[in-house]
Amino acid sequence: MPKGRPNTMNNYGVLLNELGLDEAFITPLREKYLQPITALLYPDLGGDSLDSHKAFVVKYALHQDLDLSCHYDNAEVTLNVSLGKEFTEGNLYFGDFQQAPSPVPRYIEIEHVVSHGLLHRGGQMHGSLPITSGERWNLIVWMRSSAIRNQLCPMCNKKPQLVEAEGFGDGFTRSPEGDEPETVDLCSVL
Template structure:
């Protein structure tokens, strides 16, 4: 992460007590002490999940506390893993760590070149991409099938290695943080800056699509016996791109609902499913509720980048909907900058 020496990014303090996901209950909770947690959630667990007070105290609250401790230690442990991996890991396919235009579909390069051209407009861009879910979700080809194959092979090789690994978040128990493996400097940074920001500038000017100055990028993996689906949620991002990189699976379609500002995660009557296509990216507002249906066979890999704008989130944290209370972090943090 030496490329970040000239910039310092932060997290909002709400990261340490809000949006903690309990997978067994498909429920996001917040924690500000045992007594407050019990007062806030006891009726939910007893009435909806038949969980008694003893189990709440002995199992659920300790799990929540452990997650908070993990978040507190995230920066230090991340740096330790990064240093160890950099010094000890020998990649299978070294070429996939550097963005090469040959990895990109010609149609994607055409779209980006249009977005960078003088006089480009949103209307002109929409003639080159496909509108998907309700709201402002769009798809377009990104990576070649050959690159997807090489990347999946590299990911599986790393997964089988003894290298230390952290998982993307509490919702995904399988997958990898690509910044820790060494993808940021030569691949993800230029992909965001040179290719994705020009597209976002036209599609999402109202959420600072042209000033996406940081990201969190990770791989999610779904297969039988592991994670199968994804509960309805929204992302800690201004703009998200989700690229399918593994095509040997069935099921796992995505669905999209309302924006989180609407105050409910429920799906509108006109919600729409999105079916993954290998190498194709789906771009959408991070704050749009979405989820994934269960996978029924094979293994699904997706590369997901949460793109953030410090210009926007310095004024309002999208996770607590308040002025951010900043705490120091490492790398790109959660995209806040002083």
């Protein structure tokens, strides 16, 4: 079975749409359980109109990936759930916002609690520190609002230049013209 990677930084992750888990699991999770919370917490990021997602599991283990470099997500809002298994170290850290870096970056560290989920703004710089033993698995759901990202691509900070994509793509949409079906697209600048 062909296997994609959640992103270029993560070598051992698994995309949940490839396992057929979007329809029965992640979409209802987003619509029924997460959106009521994100609508309250992130109204400025389209928290009440998150209409697609990219969901994956990341895995860190000795002799595999140990950590994740500092980055921002291709998401308006991200859910990060600690799935275990057993590990030491490997805290998440958060810094400035992608669009407002400070001259001397400051970071806060968050310790994972197995089975707990954490919501954060996709544009906040973050990464994970190296684990020192065990295996760390996390469910990551990058949630997108087409109403927000159609105006400005969060990755290139420009008006998106769309190319057609399969499935949710990167969560952009085109308004239908004539008979053209609505598509969910990628920004070609990425």
